[in-house]
Amino acid sequence: MDPLSTTTPPSLAVSGLAYAYPDGHQALFGVDLTVGRGERVALLGPNGAGKTTLVLHLNGILEAGAGSVTVAGLPVAREHFAEIRRRVGIVFQDPDDQLFMPTVREDVAFGPASAGLRGAELDARVTEALTRVGMAEFADRPPHHLSFGQRRRVAVATVLAMRPEILVLDEPSSNLDPASRRELADILRSLDVTVLMVTHDLPYALELCPRSVVLSGGVLVADGRTQELLCDEELMRTHRLELPFGFDPRSVDVPL
Numbered sequence: 084m085d086p087l088s089t090t091t092p093p094s095l096a097v098s099g100l101a102y103a104y105p106d107g108h109q110a111l112f113g114v115d116l117t118v119g120r121g122e123r124v125a126l127l128g129p130n131g132a133g134k135t136t137l138v139l140h141l142n143g144i145l146e147a148g149a150g151s152v153t154v155a156g157l158p159v160a161r162e163h164f165a166e167i168r169r170r171v172g173i174v175f176q177d178p179d180d181q182l183f184m185p186t187v188r189e190d191v192a193f194g195p196a197s198a199g200l201r202g203a204e205l206d207a208r209v210t211e212a213l214t215r216v217g218m219a220e221f222a223d224r225p226p227h228h229l230s231f232g233q234r235r236r237v238a239v240a241t242v243l244a245m246r247p248e249i250l251v252l253d254e255p256s257s258n259l260d261p262a263s264r265r266e267l268a269d270i271l272r273s274l275d276v277t278v279l280m281v282t283h284d285l286p287y288a289l290e291l292c293p294r295s296v297v298l299s300g301g302v303l304v305a306d307g308r309t310q311e312l313l314c315d316e317e318l319m320r321t322h323r324l325e326l327p328f329g330f331d332p333r334s335v336d337v338p339l
């Protein structure tokens with residue numbers, strides 16, 4: 084056993100997190116969630132469950148009404164925002180929300196350059212991130228000349244270039260054709276990083292994430308092996324989680 088394992092803090096620790104929007108709508112009720120280093124966890128739940136609200140607490144876009152969030156032991160608090168935003172890399176559903184520079188290279192360099200990296204170190208960081216998503220040969224292309232699937236991979240690279248502690252993906256498989264979907268799954272599986280993936284695509288969750296948690300009505304109602312949760316018919320029915328017609332979660336070879 085790794086002698087550090089008892090002392091290294093988890094990538095993410097959410098404790099008693101509650102939040103009400105300014106209009107009074109209570110979106111989260113005392114959520115507890117711990118994600119260990121290198122885990123890949125799917126965050127499942129019906130529309131309006133509070134998934135986005137939870138994610139927006141991870142890098143301080145929303146401030147906890149009660150409870151706490153820490154990332155690798157560092158509290159998500161105003162005084163740590165710069166470091167927290169480096170540690171928590173969020174890939175939004177629409178890559179065009181993240182790509183705004185004239186070239187792919189400049190987009191990927193933007194974060195590390197803002198953090199002070201320069202010259203050869205910056206170039207190496209950009210190349211490393213683009214190589215990890217299989218987009219190195221596109222470095223000098225304008226992002227808007229790329230396909231949607233390629234832009235999503237570049238959006239992942241912009242986040243990886245910051246060497247995040249945790250990669251948070253919002254619906255990573257949406258709008259991808261089957262080949263791009265599989266390629267992105269291969270990329271995500273190859274990364275040595277903690278992943279929290281918000282998705283309604285249950286087969287994708289099963290393929291990529293050994294563990295899932297289910298949020299419903301602002302409450303974390305299940306936490307376990309993805310395959311077991313997807314086979315729990317009552318859980319699935321109660322929380323409006325539906326598998327595609329004819330899809331049998333038992334038939335999939337799942338990652339350990």
Ligand SMILES: Nc1ncnc2c1ncn2[C@@H]1O[C@H](COP(=O)(O)OP(=O)(O)OP(=O)(O)O)[C@@H](O)[C@H]1O
Pocket residue numbers: 104105106108109110128129130131132133134135136137
């Ligand atoms: N700005 C806001 N003001 C008030 N209520 C909000 C606001 N944003 C979201 N909500 C409410 O908070 C609850 C949780 O919303 P949230 O967007 O976190 O759900 P979600 O699980 O991400 O849903 P989806 O799967 O549809 O993206 C919902 O009832 C939603 O209507």
